Amino acid sequence: MKGLSTDEILSIGLKLADMAEVPLDSGIHVPGEYIKRFILAMDVNVGLLHMAKQMGFDAVVGHHPCGVLLQRGEVYRRHIDLLEMYCIPRGKSMAALSESIDTIVRRMENNRFRMLHHECPNQTVLEVDAARMLNLPFMNIHNPFDEAGRRILQLKIDAAASKNPHWKLKDVLALIENLPEARYAKDVYGISPRLFIGDPETEASKVVFVHGALSAPHPAIIKFYWQNGFKTVVVLHGEFENLEKLRMEKQGNLILTGHFLGDSLGLTPFIRAIRQRGLEVACMGGIIDIQGYE
Ligand SMILES: [Fe+2]
Ligand SMILES: [Fe+2]
Secondary structure, three states, rough: OOOHHHHHHHHHHHHHHHOOOOOOOOEEEOOOHHHEEEEEOOOOOOHHHHHHHHOOOEEEEEEEOOOOOOHHHHHHHHHHHHHHHHOOHHHHHHHHHHHHHHHHHHHHHHHHHHHOOOOOOOOOHHHHHHHHOOOOOOOEEEHHHHHHHHHHHHHHHHHHHHOOOOHHHHHHHHHHHHHHHHHHHHHHHHHOOOEOOOOOOEEOOOOEEEOOOOOOHHHHHHHHHHHHOOOEEEOEEEEEEEEHHHHHHHHOEEOOOOOHHHHHHHHHHHHHHHHHOOOOOEEEEEOOOOOOOO
């Protein structure tokens, strides 16, 4: 086995989400080939790169965006695409949300322009420079895994809802808790999904998993789903103040999967595909490796 190149690893990731182009939050920062074993980590820093080199790994693949990727914020606009996929007309979403989304995208672009480490730890040029000096191939794949994970959980949600149209919030929570990634997140990290807003005995009605647009939706997007027929919104996580405000307003139901669980849903098929090609992959830093755990 001669191993894979960084390009080949990236195309395996893209294929999982049927993507033809590399999204702006993903990229190969230090290319390489003949990769037979690599570390897969949620976030990558200089220490991790050094450890990988010392332990004889051929590459490091991160999930969250690394390196410059100045325009990564653009991927946040995908929230409008997600709304459209969930049958909310584009014009209506744009009228309600385009201004707030635009502000968020421009704020992120400014952060990248400023390159202040405390604003974006592990997202500077330092990691890329270190990988280059270590002669260690380094890349990150973000949106394809998030999109793949969104599809996986939404399909499960839709299947469960069609079997039991009057299902309750506690049933939605149970569905998430029974995912193999959830069992691992609970046993290994002690983190479980939460019913954040809503009574467990309430009917869930229409349930949407909002994931795959760079980061979790801001409150206006969550409320927009509530106002457009989705009584129950599932997201990975949210900022404390935003969640508190939403809880006070109580306009709909909100379930939090937890970050590691939610992100790992789309990584599981990638890990499987990589191992099928004969490569060795070591998962770290929140990426859940369910093989041998199910
Ligand atoms: Fe993610
Ligand atoms: Fe994430």
